[in-house]
Amino acid sequence: MTLIQTSFNRRSFLKTSALAGGGILISFSWLAGCQPAVNEELLTLPEEWYSLNGFLKIGENGVVTIYCPNPEFGQGVKTSMPMIVAEELDIDWKKVIVEQAPFNTEIYKRQLSGGSQSIRQGWSSLRMAGASARQMLKEAAAQAWGVPVEEITTEEGMLFHKPTEKTAGYGEMASAAANIEVPKEVALKDVKDFKIVGTSRKNVNGKDIVTGKPMFSMDYNKEGMLIAMIVHPPAFGKKFKSFDDAAVKSMPGIKDVFTIKLYNDSYEKSMFDTATFTELVAIVGNSTWEVMNAKKAINVEWEDFDSYKETWGGFGGTRQVDVPSGLESSEDHYKEMESYSNTSAKVARKDGNPEEAFKNAAKIIERTYSAPFLAHNTMEPMNCFAEVTDDHAQLAGPLQAPEFLENTLSARLGMPLDKIDIEMTRMGGGFGRRAYSHYMIEAALISQKAKAPVKLMYTREDDMTYGIYRPTYHAKYRAAFDENNNLTAFHVNAGGIPESPLHANRFPAGAIDNYLAEQWAIDSNITIGAFRAPRSNFIAGAEQSFLDEIAEELGKDPIDFRLELLERAISNPVGERNDYDAARYAGVLELVKEKSGWNKETDANIHRGVSAYFCHNSYAAHVLEVKFTNGKLEIPKVTTAIDCGIVVNPDAAANMAQGAVVDGIGNALFGQLSLKNGKPDQNNFDRYKMIRFSEAPKEIDVHFVKNEIDPTGMGEPPFPPVFGAVANALYKATGKRHLNQPFFPDIEVLG
């Protein structure tokens, strides 16, 4: 049993009268027909709710509502976060109703989904919320029964006093508990006593999903609501010049056409204010189809913009960013990256004397890897509902991190934060894209100007061509060997447009005496942002492919070779800033080795590749099998091992790991957003090849390392190592090293 101080984030434990009735917490009334998520069977709703803290309220009949603080985009937090509260509250999961908490940073900390941090950073406060409520219930029972509180025990929503044989349900004590002081210190359960955490619980919104209930902001509907769409420049490097709406204004259903400017002049941007096209044409009308038709018919003139400087605030103070003019092309990007890698690299880390080692090397191998821009392609395109009046703004949208944008919105509307209400709807995918919710600002400005509630919708073409893409990257690796074929030095030189993917202090840093890591970046006007495991999603694949080549050069088994390096990093690490735990890293390799039957012979047609990586505080390794049947690539099986500490909801975590594997294979083989003269070559799924059913692996077998370490990230870590596993398996099958992603750019797109 651990005793913890509850002072941390105490505000969320304040009982406010507004919360007590639950009134302001249920703001999802627009979802006609959408009931709160109820587990297993239908529960009878209580007549009265008693709020014990911002995370939960208990009904007189013992039913408990738990609020999920963070937004859901498919990663399963809406189930797993409440599971943690329920665990410490000690309630039967069947008696729990889950609701999405309102966006309110006064009550909840870090209400965002990103960086695989929801569970890791929510762990303590969620446990505390459950445990302190349980303590308050115990106190209430002790007072009611006149017995010492230490003698009260709980089990699945019941309170017991064994000596006097008194029992009560939580519901009976809820009203009294609501008046008890929030305890200053609470006892948490021992991990071994967990009954909910660590057991698989089904998606609390499963039934709503399979019956097509409205849940996404795309489904938002309100009396008098208009549909809005934007028209944005057709190419990066262009901006708005003028428009002629004569042909459009009189089209059926069209209400209004105007331009909006996303930011006031001289606005200092902050971290997630990424938006390239800051002046847009907005078309507002009665229905989607009518607005779509007007969008096709409207005549807009664009012009090239001049290079300019932008001021960005945020972590680390204000900085100036150069946005170059020009219409960029992928072909030129690759040439520029090659040239920058030769001329502009800056040292990020150096151990030993790598220059000397390379000079004295008997043999050097060098490989260059590259990857294109990627579009996030969430299945639900960007969209947002907005109703802005003179004194209030109501927004509802798929928002990974509204707290990053609420100040932007407040500044732009000239409206204080307390007049702005933001609802976080379930997102049809996020993958990093929805941390940059410029579309929320756009929707608000359109509603303000149109003087009506609007739903702004991006078409798929808008979504793909107004991207905040995964950057394009380049990495050159070199390894030196002495005359006895020992590895003597390792050199990575990595960069990209417009950022470097390097993580200088990650493996194999710490395992090689002479180590050099360098990086560079090239300015660009193509907007980029977080994409599932930023930077890692490229560098892992390059590094893990290169390690495979080194192992081959040394005549070693690729897993044994990695384990040898890790052994060195455990017993006698080089340098001090190594930001991985070499023992846990080795752990996933050992687990994947065992579970994949690595040492067993396989069918002669099956070729295997291994890869491992550490990012977002967790460790993942894959063994991936490939096979060619009549020239067609097939992936019979992927075995995955993950160490993310305690796994809160194992089957859901496995689902996400399987998804990451599929996503990784798809992007490694096909994913690419290329540009010509600033214009994306792909604008919909007929040209942007997404992985489909028949290309997915036939089996993905996920294993978790069992330990009692506090949980760490799960959504991102399994993704980056997939690329290397694909490349290494393809090498075994074809004898060819695949260095440039996507590995099969020309594959036919199936519809």
Added chain:
Amino acid sequence: MAVFNLNINGKNREIDVDPTTPLLWVLRDHLNLVGTKYGCGIAQCGACTVHLDDVAVRSCMMPVSSISNQKVTTIEGLSENGDHPVQKAWLEVDTAQCGYCQTGQIMTAAALLKKNSNPSDEQIEMAMNGNICRCGTYLRIKESVKKAADMMK
């Protein structure tokens, strides 16, 4: 504008829209049946799948004027209480991640099973290949389809 009488989920619905309006937007904007999703608008992703007389079709490229007296079934009408074997199987396998593609997946799967009550893995892959799942739930979808086939036996 023109008036159309459609049979949707067993009910007659009269709507007055531009004849070129795709069925998808008639469902979503005019009838508030928003379980059918928009993903691409060009018949590439399957998010908008509905049944036209038991056959899975992409509603995003189907002008409302091209529908005569065929019966339209959307996810809202697939079963009375959300208990179609396909829906039950989807819940048992806990298939969804974000969930956005899943109604389209379910409609495609239900149409497949109507035609072929015992599909092979390959037949499932072929039938489902037009439905993209960005979250990568393909394996669970396959398991769900097989489970549903078993339930229907």
